[in-house]
Amino acid sequence: MSYLDNIFFAIVLIIGFGFFAKNVKKLIRNIKLGQKVDRKDNSKQRFQNMVRIALGQSKMVKRPVAGILHILVYVGFVVINIELLEILIDGLFGTHRVLSAVGSIYNYLIGSFEILAFLVIVAVVIFFIRRNIIHLKRFNSIDLKGWAKKDANIILLIETVLMVVFLTMNAADLHLQTLGYSHFTAVGAFPVSQFIAPIFNGWSPESVYMVERACWWIHILGILAFMNYLYYSKHLHILLAFPNTYFADLNPKGELNNLESVTNEVKLMMDPNADPYAAPAEGADAVPAKFGASDVMDLNWFQLLSAYTCTECGRCTSSCPANITGKKLSPRKIMMATRDRLEEVSAVLDANNGQFVDDGRSLLNDHISPEELWACTTCNACVEECPVSISPLSIIMDMRRYLVMEQSAAPTELNNMMTNIENNGAPWQYNQQDRANWVNEA
Incomplete structure (x- = not known):
């Protein structure tokens, strides 16, 4: 490469990583729109969860076919991108x-890169068949129409192109090595591209060199483009799966949090010696401006992180009993809708110098309907199935809390039950004096 090529390469890197840094900054800003929640406890267990779930892919293999294929793609991309270090050095210094x-270890590196690249291509082709030819149900539901479906196929295309270009680049390089052309000295082992190299027989060395250089540039530009595409894609989980699994809720599944302000109020009501007109004790939480959540700013920052982390794999929805029985609820759609609304808010912030101006829309009703929220059975199947420790249920419960406590908009059956509890001390409609009658029937 000439000095001009080196300079151009440096400029491309600066632009690529600069745009990536800008998107990361926006991502952090958007996540910080959420309410505070403490996730700093038990760092040892959190780290173990991250290593086991995000790095070790332990929950992926519960569905062996998809799990093994995903591990191949995951390991392939991680290991092959070690080669990116060599490309960066070569590009900057010629x-x-x-x-x-x-x-000699270089032979093993290049050989493993090539084998993994081939396996990635095989896995991606199978993924494409599962999505677009076999039409697996969880990849063809209504919440994956439009951009979501296109995004998945774009990612598969990018991954295929990157691997094919990588192997073609190596094949051209190998051919030039055998010719002793220019600076192409014989280095590396090429167990896959050696079968591609013969296609260059009969080509002029200059033409093969042009192919090698073109593939080299397409490969590095493709990686930079893919890196910057992540923000707009479900594949953002490549980066966010690690913090999401680290900061995930460690409480037992099914344990719901209580609002401290409400708990303190109940304790005050039950204390016969308490002064109901006394000022709150020093350090006590004030009554929140809103109970529950109607928009993304009412959710906590981890829930917003999870919205960006969602892989849209549909394991949650395919295991949801409400969805299976024909209800409108799709846990995957809950997470996708949260991210869509967060991006709407982000656009408002960008247009108003970081200040949010009411746009007349909200997460509730505009993106998620009460019908979806009340269809949930709170069984935690979606939480159990998620391969990156996302909890759609936590968002559902916070939005239900808003409907009940702020809008008194619970279903009639629930309102009747709560009225019975208030008046009778039980969910059923009978006099408190009759509560012990069952003893006489025993």
């Missing part, structure tokens, strides 16, 4: 396969 200086 060297060629600079890491070959490590000696």
Whole structure:
């Protein structure tokens, strides 16, 4: 590469990583719109969960076919991108396969990269068939129409192109090595691209060199483009699965949080010696401005992080008993709707110098209907199935809390039950004096 090529490469890197840093900054800003929640306890267990679930993919293999294929793609991309270090050095300093200086271990590196690249292509092709030919139900539900479906296929296309270009680049490089062309010295082992290299037989060395350079540039530009596409894609979980599994709720599934302000109020009502007109004790939480959540700013920051982390795999929805029985609820759609609304809010912030101006929309009603919320059985199947520790249920419960405590908009059956509890001390409609009658029937 000439000095001009090196300079151009440096400029491309600065633009690519600069745009990525801008998106990361916006992502952090959007997540911080959420309410505070303490997730700093038990750091040892949190780290173990992150290693086991995010790095070890332990929940993915509960569905073996998809799990094994996903691990191949995951490991392939992580390991192959070690080669990115060599590309960066070569691009900046005009060297060629600079890491070959490590000696014979370089053969094993390149060989493993190629085998993994081939396996990634195989896995991606199978993923494409599952989504677009076999039409698995969880990939063809109504909440994956439009952009969500296109996004998944775009990602599969990008992954395929990157791997094919990588192997073609190596094949051209190998061919030039055998010719002793220019600076192409014989280094590396090419167990896959050696079967591609023969297609260049009969080509002029200059033409093969042009193919090698074109593939080299497409590969690095494709990686930069993919990196910056992540913000707009469900594949943001590549980065966010690690913090999401680390900061996930450690409480037992099914344990719901109580509002401290409401708990304190109940305790005050039950204390015969308490002064109902006394000022709150120092340090006590004030009554919140809103009970529950009607918009994304009412949710906590971890719930917003989870919205960006969602892989849209549909395991939650395919295991949801409400969805299976034909109800409108889809836990996947809950997370996708939360992210969509968060992006709407983000656009408002961008247009108003970081200040939020009421846009007349909210998460409740505009993105998620009460019908969806009340269809949930709170069984935690969605939480159990999620491969990256997301809890759609926590969002559902916070929005239900808003409907009940702020709008008194609970279903009639629930209102009747709460009225009975208030008047009779039990969910059923009978006089308190008759509560013990069952004893006489025993």
